[in-house]
Amino acid sequence: MKAAIAADPSKESRAKEEEEEEEDPVELRRGPWTVEEDGLLTYSIACHGEGHWNSLAKAAGLKRTGKSCRLRWLNYLKPDIKRGNLTPQEQLLILELHSKWGNRWSKIAANLPGRTDNEIKNYWRTRVQKQARQLNMESSSQRFIDAIRCFYMPRLVEKEQNNSSCSLPNSTAMNLDGSTYSLTTHQTAMAQQIGNNSSPSNLSSTLLPGTSYHQTSPYPTFGETVYDTRTKMDSLLLDVCYHMDSSDYDAELTAMSATRGSDDQPSDSQVAESNWLGDEIADDMWNLDDLWQFKK
DNA sequence: AAAACTTGCAACCGCGCTTCT
């Protein structure tokens, strides 16, 4: 802490101000939490419950602000916090909810049990925004969500399935809620039809017409709160989308690359349009997670 | 092998809203 303050004079003055504000002359700790501090905080919350964080910190004998204690508890120590990578379903849900609500991280997190607003915010800033930049898209745009949903997510799901010891049978598609079911004959036929139709615009309008195919409950259910189950059409379309064969993805991408504008001086929108999954950008995006080479 | 660079994420900060006194 002192080293950090020494490196930044503004921090020094801020720290002094905070010291003056504190009635208690005891110097407050900052930076990473120790195991002992975690234990003290956890025990104190077990005894007194959450809330009144300042007094809780004092009661626990922690040289931390109440704010810091609250943050540590909510983002790290709370028992129901889910650790590890976000599932494809969670990632897609984040994209969709962000397109709806913007940077309302806590609101988004409320729909992903076990995930914190901080975690989602970090995910968004480090992964999503980066990939959106590479695609020259708005990260909250429907177009970007469609790209993720149609090409990134199926591969991610497929890769996860391949990595798991008990791989799912070919006829099994994954729902957004994590459950699986087999494709019906109708769904398989749709998948084939889509596979045969490699125009990206057709794909987009058929599979992912923006929010138009969302009815009153556009988002998947997580746990038992907030969202109704998605419509049958959602289910059908998404599962068909997930179930497309890798050769179909390749065909789609080839077609998408071919649709890039041919004008010498394209407009801005045309630039964005033409960069849409163009060779280099697509490679950047998918190579990022080693997905593009997957199953090639 | 080591320096430089990048990435991911825990933690901090300021601000605004709500509740309490």
Place this chain on the structure above:
DNA sequence: CAGAAGCGCGGTTGCAAGTTT
């Protein structure tokens, strides 16, 4: 009703770990 305290949110920073050169 006003000021203080508590709380929660979104933005930002700092650093350890990983990767590249």
